[in-house]
Every structure is written in structure tokens, then in C-alpha cells.
Amino acid sequence: MILRVEDKTFDASVPIVIIGAGACGICAALTAKENGVESLVLERDETPTGSSALSTCLIPAAGTRLQRAEGVEDSVDRFAADLIAKAKDQNDPKMARWVAEASGPTVDWLVDTVGLPLSLVKGFKYPGHSTYRMHGSPNRTGSELMAALTGAIARENIDIATSAHVTGLFANEAGHVRGVRATRPDGATEDIGCDALILACSGYGGNPEMIREYIPEMADAIYFGHAGNQGDAVLWGRELDAATADLGSYQGHGAVTHPHGTLVFWGVLTEGGFQVNLQGKRFSNEVRGYSEQAVEVIDQPDHVVWEIWDHEGHELGLSFQDYREGVEMGAIREAGSLKEIVEQSGLPLDALSETFEDVAACIRRGRKDDWGREWQGVEPLEPPFHFARVTGALFHTQGGLVVDGKARVLREDGTPLPNLFAGGGAARGLSGPSRWGYLSGNGLLTATVLGRVAGREAARLVEGQHCRLG
Ligand SMILES: Cc1cc2nc3c(=O)[nH]c(=O)nc-3n(C[C@H](O)[C@H](O)[C@H](O)COP(=O)(O)OP(=O)(O)OC[C@H]3O[C@@H](n4cnc5c(N)ncnc54)[C@H](O)[C@@H]3O)c2cc1C
Structure with missing residues (x-):
């Protein structure tokens, strides 16, 4: 006033x-x-x-x-x-x-x-x-x-x-x-x-x-x-x-673990990770930026998705306190195979396998995917995998x-x-x-x-x- x-x-x-x-x-x-x-x-x-x-x-x-x-x-x-x-x-x-x-x-x-x-x-x-x-x-x-x-x-x-x-x-x-x-x-x-x-x-x-x-x-x-x-x-x-x-x-963020509420370090995506919805399918170009990704995630069924990456991103993430807290709280999980991801997440195995194959094909052929994501400079994900259920959030205006x-x-x-x-x-x-x-x-x-x-x-x-x- x-x-x-x-x-x-x-x-x-x-x-x-x-x-x-x-x-x-x-x-x-x-x-x-x-x-x-x-x-x-x-x-x-x-x-x-x-x-x-x-x-x-x-x-x-x-x-x-x-x-x-x-x-x-x-x-x-x-x-x-x-x-x-x-x-x-x-x-x-x-x-x-x-x-x-x-x-x-x-x-x-x-x-x-x-x-x-x-x-x-x-x-x-x-x-x-x-x-x-x-x-x-x-x-x-x-x-x-x-x-x-x-x-x-x-x-x-x-x-x-x-x-x-x-x-x-x-x-x-x-x-x-x-x-x-x-x-x-x-x-x-x-x-x-x-x-x-x-x-x-x-x-x-x-x-x-x-x-x-x-x-x-x-x-x-x-x-x-x-x-x-x-x-x-x-x-x-x-x-x-x-x-x-x-x-x-505003700044949004498309990788807040749910329900734990910790942040997944964004570099796990730029290093070759990706997000799938509850049907096991990708839905966006994850690497345009974490702010715009918030709405993409919120628009998915139940407003949550699974983010999957591998050891390379994990090692980089460990230098971030938020990321380490996510690991300690069990929000960031580890799996030795796709089957283990499916067991822990409830994602459909067929759809998830198909998504992994699609991504590997994009990387091999050096081509953009359907959402315009470029895959140069990264390798297909290798086990052990790391993954977390995430949602989108508003950070600040x-x-x-x-x-x-x-x-x-x-x-x-x-x-x-x-x-x-x-x-x-x-x-x-x-x-x-x-x-x-x-x-x-x-x-x-x-x-x-x-x-x-x-x-x-x-x-x-x-x-x-x-x-x-x-
Ligand atoms: C989880 C998260 C991670 C982020 N990470 C980054 C990052 O790594 N890099 C980056 O650049 N940005 C990041 N941001 C954004 C960044 O934190 C903010 O842009 C920045 O802190 C804003 O600073 P500020 O001083 O303007 O506001 P604030 O730090 O919010 O300070 C404003 C202060 O004003 C006080 N206040 C409000 N109204 C009144 C009033 N009427 N009377 C008295 N006091 C009042 C509040 O209590 C508050 O203490 C992040 C934001 C979030 C939420």
C-alpha cells in the first residue's frame, strides 16, 4: 500500500x-x-x-x-x-x-x-x-x-x-x-x-x-x-x-523429484539422458532448457514422468548437494538393466525398450528426433542406469x-x-x-x-x- x-x-x-x-x-x-x-x-x-x-x-x-x-x-x-x-x-x-x-x-x-x-x-x-x-x-x-x-x-x-x-x-x-x-x-x-x-x-x-x-x-x-x-x-x-x-x-524446472522434492542436476539430460511418461514414451526435446520443460512434464498423465540417465551423468551430478540429497533420500535410484527399471517404476517394458532403441538409433545416425533434439556428442545410455520420478515446478517469476x-x-x-x-x-x-x-x-x-x-x-x-x- x-x-x-x-x-x-x-x-x-x-x-x-x-x-x-x-x-x-x-x-x-x-x-x-x-x-x-x-x-x-x-x-x-x-x-x-x-x-x-x-x-x-x-x-x-x-x-x-x-x-x-x-x-x-x-x-x-x-x-x-x-x-x-x-x-x-x-x-x-x-x-x-x-x-x-x-x-x-x-x-x-x-x-x-x-x-x-x-x-x-x-x-x-x-x-x-x-x-x-x-x-x-x-x-x-x-x-x-x-x-x-x-x-x-x-x-x-x-x-x-x-x-x-x-x-x-x-x-x-x-x-x-x-x-x-x-x-x-x-x-x-x-x-x-x-x-x-x-x-x-x-x-x-x-x-x-x-x-x-x-x-x-x-x-x-x-x-x-x-x-x-x-x-x-x-x-x-x-x-x-x-x-x-x-x-x-518465469523460471520453471522440469526435474523436481516427486514426492521427495529434490532437484535432479540438469546435466544428466544434456549428457544423453531423457524423460519418458508413464506410458514409457518420450514427449519432448528435453534439452531446450529446464524452464520450458516444466510445462511439458506437467502436461503428461498424472503430471509426473520418469527421467533416466547413466553413470556419466551420475558422476557429474554428485558434485551438487541437491543431487546427493536425492540419492540419499532414495529419490534417485539405480538399476542394472532395463528390466530392473521396469520393476521399480512400473513402466511398460515393451514401450521403454522401444524408446531406448529409438534414442540409440538417433545417436547412431546423428539425426534429430521427432521433437528436434540433436543427439551429437553423446553415447547411448549404458547400465548401471539411474532414474527418478520427477514433476515440473515454478521456481521464481x-x-x-x-x-x-x-x-x-x-x-x-x-x-x-x-x-x-x-x-x-x-x-x-x-x-x-x-x-x-x-x-x-x-x-x-x-x-x-x-x-x-x-x-x-x-x-x-x-x-x-x-x-x-x-
Ligand atoms: C530451487 C531454486 C534453485 C535456483 N537456482 C538458481 C541458480 O542456480 N542460479 C540462478 O541464477 N538462479 C537460481 N534460482 C533463482 C534465484 O534463486 C532467484 O532469482 C534469486 O535468488 C532472486 O534473488 P532476490 O534477492 O531478488 O530474491 P530473494 O532471494 O527471494 O530475496 C527476497 C527477500 O525479500 C524478502 N521480502 C519479500 N517481501 C518483503 C517485504 N514486504 N518486507 C520485507 N522483506 C520482504 C523475502 O523474505 C526475501 O528474503 C533458483 C530458484 C529456486 C527456487
Whole structure:
């Protein structure tokens, strides 16, 4: 809710308020501090986690020191081209360019300044990335990302108020934000003034009404992201006449084990694995991307399918904590033969054998299958097989407030609101209008890069001075 005020006395005032203590909010706070300006981060939960902690902590970036050390050639142009190609030219090309440009320095900063021990993910390429540019934490888990970020916040003595749910913004008729209202769990409220506000409170994945309205195809899907992301940024922005875009855009995932709820590492498919429905038949090109695969899976009988891969994919998967948990929980199973898969899964043996033969024929002849999947560079699956029953899920939304290259929130006419910034899931991302435009890592890419840009630009606005983004 926007509370209209021209003049108001606040309980306390700070130069910058940041709403949300996920990756975006914390990157913004650290960057504002680097530029000499204090901020207060308000987080509705008792502990800062957000979708960032639920993530696999894979962050794409071009031109990083880690890429150079591994001899990987990449460039801003190449990364921007991949971002635009995945979204079929339907994202903002200027934004793709400036985000790609800032991505390398941001990942270097996460390693050097935040102290997050990232490494370059090699061995397979995520769909749509033309080279190795995905950077991951040691166990590929968002809890490692959030531990490093909150550690840096503590070192820098930046204030985070937790259990502080922002329930309203104070703004004048011109859209100048004066402050925010935080509601405590006991219902008490605190009004905090600010000179600039950064919306880092992510998207609307946790708001079933908004999902029904903007992404009806996922209305009945499991939501795997942070429940507290209720679309506040979009709702407030609208009241302030801010422009929104791509509200039907999202990251889905087509390989969440069911009913266990762990993630199957996507590389098992790119390494030659495939998915079959309960009739034992393939139904899609599995390797276009994990986001668009969610709907393909949900559309199958009982909304579940079986994913099958072999030892090669299994070995790669074991470096991911999620995958190891799937193995420990029994969600990811092993079989020495097709017959054993059938015994454990209830799949029809004839149909499954036929599917294996069809795939082997595609590989042998180097031809595309009926769904357009290319099979070059992989071998037919060999026992021991690994397999899991999976479903599709909604991970996070990618539409949001339209921002410019300074992360300033724009009105419909393209002019910026006076002192409002947004990043991460709160802002329109780079994935175009729908499910198919999500290039792996677009979520944390815009959380970290836009968080940094918003922190720098809010500091610059507040101080009226030139600030740096290392
Ligand atoms: C299972 C899973 C795996 C993923 N893996 C990856 C990956 O490997 N790579 C990648 O790039 N992306 C990944 N993503 C997406 C990625 O996690 C998100 O895009 C990213 O974390 C968004 O960061 P954020 O800071 O904008 O939001 P969040 O991390 O969700 O933080 C938003 C914070 O705002 C708080 N908040 C919301 N409203 C209010 C309010 N009114 N007042 C106060 N606080 C509020 C929330 O409690 C939350 O803590 C994954 C997502 C999921 C669900």
C-alpha cells in the first residue's frame, strides 16, 4: 500500500532503505557501503534466506578471472548474444548488454570482496550458454551464497532488521518515496524515513492470485521458491505509476523429484539422458532448457514422468548437494538393466525398450528426433542406469518493474521515479515474456548485478557524488 504524504516525521531515518535481504538486497547494501553510504535492510523473515538460499548458486558471468585461469574464452558480446537468443529477441537488448558487461566484475567481487569461493562449472554446458561461464559455490547450494553474503554484511557492520515486514511505502504525489512502514510480528509498526529506496523483495511466485492472473499455466504447479515473495514490488510500483513488463515470464524446472522434492542436476539430460511418461514414451526435446520443460512434464498423465540417465551423468551430478540429497533420500535410484527399471517404476517394458532403441538409433545416425533434439556428442545410455520420478515446478517469476541502466524504476513514459530502485526478482529480468526465455542463471545474474548497480546508484543519488563499482 502507498501511503500518500507530503511531509511526515519518522521514528528514525536512514539514507537508504533496502527491502529484502536476499542476494539482491545484500549486494545492494554492501555496494552502498563501499561507496560510503549507510543503509538499513528490512527483511520480513526471522533469518535472511529468500529464494537465494534455496538456489543452486550458479551464477553466469563473462570475462571472469576464473574463466581466464581455465583458458575459457568469453566476451560481453557473446554473453549478451546468448541472453538475447534464448529470449528469442524479446528481452531488452540494451539491458542484456549492460548486465553482461557488469557480470564479470560482479563475480570477481563476490570472490574477492564477499569471500564466496566460487569455481567455474566445467564438464557440460547449460542450455543456451555457448561456453563455460557458470560459476558455482563449492557444493552448488544457495545456503553457501547466503552465508558468505551475510558474513560480509556482519563484517561491514551493516544493519539488517529481521522480522520487519514492510507493509507500506510513504510517497508524495510526484512518486518521491519518503519512507516505509515495517510491521513487526506482534502487529507493532515502525515508520522509517529514507532518501532512497531499493526494492529487493523479489517477485510474486508466492502470491497464488498473481500467478493465476499472469502465469495461469503454472497456477496448479508446486512453487519451489521463497513463500514470502508476494509481489509487493509490482503492487507498490503500480500504485506509483511505474511500468511493469513480462509479467508472464518465469523460471520453471522440469526435474523436481516427486514426492521427495529434490532437484535432479540438469546435466544428466544434456549428457544423453531423457524423460519418458508413464506410458514409457518420450514427449519432448528435453534439452531446450529446464524452464520450458516444466510445462511439458506437467502436461503428461498424472503430471509426473520418469527421467533416466547413466553413470556419466551420475558422476557429474554428485558434485551438487541437491543431487546427493536425492540419492540419499532414495529419490534417485539405480538399476542394472532395463528390466530392473521396469520393476521399480512400473513402466511398460515393451514401450521403454522401444524408446531406448529409438534414442540409440538417433545417436547412431546423428539425426534429430521427432521433437528436434540433436543427439551429437553423446553415447547411448549404458547400465548401471539411474532414474527418478520427477514433476515440473515454478521456481521464481522473471517479470517485474522496468528499470534503466542505473536500476532506477521507470514510469510508463520512460522517465525515472525520483528515488526508487529495483533489482533481482523485483525488476523485469532478461527472459522475455514467457517460460522459454530463461537462460540458466538469469535469476542470480540480475539479483547480484542489479543489486550492485542499485546500491551504487542509490548511494550516488544520496551523496550526489561519483561512486565506483569495482
Ligand atoms: C530451487 C531454486 C534453485 C535456483 N537456482 C538458481 C541458480 O542456480 N542460479 C540462478 O541464477 N538462479 C537460481 N534460482 C533463482 C534465484 O534463486 C532467484 O532469482 C534469486 O535468488 C532472486 O534473488 P532476490 O534477492 O531478488 O530474491 P530473494 O532471494 O527471494 O530475496 C527476497 C527477500 O525479500 C524478502 N521480502 C519479500 N517481501 C518483503 C517485504 N514486504 N518486507 C520485507 N522483506 C520482504 C523475502 O523474505 C526475501 O528474503 C533458483 C530458484 C529456486 C527456487
